[in-house]
Amino acid sequence: MKKIVPLLIFISSLINIVCATAQENSDTPHSVIHFMRTSNFIGSLVETNVYIPHQKQFNVPFGGRADLIVYSTGDMSVGLVLASFLGQGATNLMNVFVKKSGEEYYLLIDANTMREIPKPDGLSYLENRKDFKIYKEDLESPINPESVKDLTKKGTKGQGTCFLISQEGYFVTNYHCVENAKEVTIKGIEGDFTTKYGVTIIATDKTNDLALLKIGNKNVKFINPPFSIRTNGVQQAEKIYALGYPFAETMGKDLKITDGIISSKSGIGGDNSKFQISAAVNPGNSGGPLIDENGNLIGVIYAKSTLAESAGYAIKAGYLELFLKNIEEFKYPSLVNTIKDKPITEKVSLLKNFVFIVETN
Numbered sequence: 001m002k003k004i005v006p007l008l009i010f011i012s013s014l015i016n017i018v019c020a021t022a023q024e025n026s027d028t029p030h031s032v033i034h035f036m037r038t039s040n041f042i043g044s045l046v047e048t049n050v051y052i053p054h055q056k057q058f059n060v061p062f063g064g065r066a067d068l069i070v071y072s073t074g075d076m077s078v079g080l081v082l083a084s085f086l087g088q089g090a091t092n093l094m095n096v097f098v099k100k101s102g103e104e105y106y107l108l109i110d111a112n113t114m115r116e117i118p119k120p121d122g123l124s125y126l127e128n129r130k131d132f133k134i135y136k137e138d139l140e141s142p143i144n145p146e147s148v149k150d151l152t153k154k155g156t157k158g159q160g161t162c163f164l165i166s167q168e169g170y171f172v173t174n175y176h177c178v179e180n181a182k183e184v185t186i187k188g189i190e191g192d193f194t195t196k197y198g199v200t201i202i203a204t205d206k207t208n209d210l211a212l213l214k215i216g217n218k219n220v221k222f223i224n225p226p227f228s229i230r231t232n233g234v235q236q237a238e239k240i241y242a243l244g245y246p247f248a249e250t251m252g253k254d255l256k257i258t259d260g261i262i263s264s265k266s267g268i269g270g271d272n273s274k275f276q277i278s279a280a281v282n283p284g285n286s287g288g289p290l291i292d293e294n295g296n297l298i299g300v301i302y303a304k305s306t307l308a309e310s311a312g313y314a315i316k317a318g319y320l321e322l323f324l325k326n327i328e329e330f331k332y333p334s335l336v337n338t339i340k341d342k343p344i345t346e347k348v349s350l351l352k353n354f355v356f357i358v359e360t361n
Helices: 007-014 119-127 145-153 317-325 344-354
Strands: 015-017 031-037 047-051 065-070 074-084 087-098 104-110 113-116 132-136 158-166 170-173 184-187 197-205 210-215 239-244 256-264 274-277 289-292 297-305 312-316 355-360
Touching: 031 087, 031 119, 087 104, 087 113, 104 119, 158 239, 170 355, 184 210, 197 317, 210 317, 239 297, 239 344, 274 297, 289 344, 297 317, 312 317, 344 355
Parallel strands: 031 104, 065 132
Antiparallel strands: 015 297, 031 065, 047 074, 074 087, 104 113, 158 170, 158 355, 170 210, 184 197, 184 355, 197 210, 239 256, 239 289, 256 274, 274 312, 289 297, 297 312
16 A cells, blocks of 8 residues: 555545536446444544545444445545544545456544455454445546546436527537537527427637537527626625526426625635635536626536535636637627616526526437
């Protein structure tokens, strides 16, 4: 087992992109890592979570067990994040090498330490820990992307949000929502969620996680959206609203809106291209618009924190503007805010006609 460099190098794992993807089935090749926590009195009052790059932390209960199904292979950095009344900190970082699918690994957590144990010892511990939870590797943001690139490209269905940016039938969403897609469709036009319209990916910006789409059906007519794009002057603690379709298949096809504030004018690690927001975002929110109190577009939702429940992230509108203005075949629209003086209820009622569900196959 090798010790690894400090936790900060895995900063990208602190966020989780929020485009909903169909769950992999039980036949997908995988391995299992068993995490077993002892009943040692030392550390009994400390909350113990497992940290793996690009994945959401999960808890291993005192005297209990948690199993992680992994689809990736290769080197996997694993660490403990301990939380008590004294605060939170990372400890005992180690590597687990998954050589191939179908293997099982046994990691014993004792107080603030973690070590791999032989299979016979691991099976003995498992027998005494019948109550446990099962977690799965998130293939939207895999541990080792190269090892599962074929798996993530095969028949992966995804759902996110997009919004109209031009009356010519152009829409904005996240790059990660359409990445590797064989087919991209949108629905919700004129409130119709039964009809799907094919769209073409016109341009993408992988760095800033943006994509421009265009509807193929020329018979569908639009008007320019009623917002303007605000690229400067956004302040910390400003009131904001996130619009989108989180978990559309289970939560319904009605547009969802959550409110909050600009928590920070930068994202993870001081990323100045992003806002941190307190508005709740969930899988399916990706690509949705972030608006201010006047109804101006100030960002594009793209991720949520895996550490803090109340932290989400949005790409600043200035980077969207730069992206759009550099697409040769796209005429940057002249947008005017016509809803500035309306109450928020009316703003949302009008804006929902310009925000849609985007799906991929």
